[in-house]
Amino acid sequence: MERNKSFIWSQAGLIVLLVLGSILSLGLMIPVRPTVFTNKIEKDISDKNSITTEVETQKRVEKFRLAMLSTWQKQALEKGLAYNIPKRFRGVTINQAKVPSRKKLIALTFDDGPWDNYTREILDILKEHQVKATFFVLGQALKNKPDMGRRIVSDGHVIANHTWNHRYHYHNPKTAASEIDRSSELIYKTTGVKTTLFRPPGGILNNGLVAYAKKKNYTVVMWSADSNDYKRPSVGTLVNSVVRQSTPGGIILLHDGGGNRSRTVESLVPMIQILKEQGYTFATIPELLEAEEQERKLGKSRKKKSPQPQGKSKKTS
Numbered sequence: 001m002e003r004n005k006s007f008i009w010s011q012a013g014l015i016v017l018l019v020l021g022s023i024l025s026l027g028l029m030i031p032v033r034p035t036v037f038t039n040k041i042e043k044d045i046s047d048k049n050s051i052t053t054e055v056e057t058q059k060r061v062e063k064f065r066l067a068m069l070s071t072w073q074k075q076a077l078e079k080g081l082a083y084n085i086p087k088r089f090r091g092v093t094i095n096q097a098k099v100p101s102r103k104k105l106i107a108l109t110f111d112d113g114p115w116d117n118y119t120r121e122i123l124d125i126l127k128e129h130q131v132k133a134t135f136f137v138l139g140q141a142l143k144n145k146p147d148m149g150r151r152i153v154s155d156g157h158v159i160a161n162h163t164w165n166h167r168y169h170y171h172n173p174k175t176a177a178s179e180i181d182r183s184s185e186l187i188y189k190t191t192g193v194k195t196t197l198f199r200p201p202g203g204i205l206n207n208g209l210v211a212y213a214k215k216k217n218y219t220v221v222m223w224s225a226d227s228n229d230y231k232r233p234s235v236g237t238l239v240n241s242v243v244r245q246s247t248p249g250g251i252i253l254l255h256d257g258g259g260n261r262s263r264t265v266e267s268l269v270p271m272i273q274i275l276k277e278q279g280y281t282f283a284t285i286p287e288l289l290e291a292e293e294q295e296r297k298l299g300k301s302r303k304k305k306s307p308q309p310q311g312k313s314k315k316t317s
């Protein structure tokens with residue numbers, strides 16, 4: 001009996017110990033668990049906050065970007081840079097405009113940019129000499145230099161389409177559409193200008209690009225004076241060649257991108273000076289076409305038409 005009693009007591013003692021132990025463990029656990037839990041909640045909230053902040057920042061940046069873009073588009077429209085090309089020139093190819101020799105208008109055109117340094121240097125020279133020009137830009141180049149594209153427009157020049165990739169091979173309607181539409185969309189998004197002027201890479205007229213451009217009512221702009229500046233002739237040769245080929249209503253082909261254009265930059269000042277001395281006034285392509293249109297309306301262009309040399313090189317635009 002005594003044995004049983006002490007057995008029972010020892011059993012009871014064990015139970016008490018177990019219960020106490022459990023209470024103690026629970027007591028220890030209770031303050032621990034909420035801490036872990038609270039930390040998790042805090043972490044979740046902090047993650048959520050940082051995601052929210054990120055989304056808010058993105059929204060603000062996007063709003064700012066759109067506001068800037070809309071300002072640009074507004075300015076472009078206010079400045080009259082959303083130009084209109086007279087109907088007769090839509091969907092056709094031109095090499096030069098038919099303007100009377102007394103007017104002596106001529107257009108400088110630059111292809112393949114915007115390109116680091118050269119485009120900037122050319123813009124500086126044009127500004128200094130108060131000359132307006134036309135820039136046939138590549139979509140992929142403009143994508144890399146959007147600020148330069150905007151400067152072309154804000155300086156009062158005309159920005160136009162020269163495809164996205166500058167490829168010479170045959171384009172089916174789908175790839176032609178991609179090359180031309182994508183570039184025009186980027187020009188619009190970047191500068192606010194809706195261009196309707198197109199120059200095919202290499203001056204190639206039969207690889208599908210021009211067919212698509214004409215279908216879309218672009219004016220296909222070739223040239224009457226090829227500087228051959230891509231061959232990097234001496235400044236003297238380059239200037240003389242351009243001056244020799246210059247005619248009223250003429251379109252001069254130059255490059256601000258696609259390679260080393262330092263000779264083009266160097267030639268620009270003497271070229272502008274000589275042509276000005278010869279009585280030429282520089283015009284953009286829309287201005288040149290508008291001048292022809294006005295002459296036609298006045299019925300004066302029939303009196304005397306200037307000769308129209310054709311663009312000779314097919315590899316340089």
Ligand SMILES: [Zn+2]
Pocket residue numbers: 111112162166200201202316317
């Ligand atoms: Zn080109």
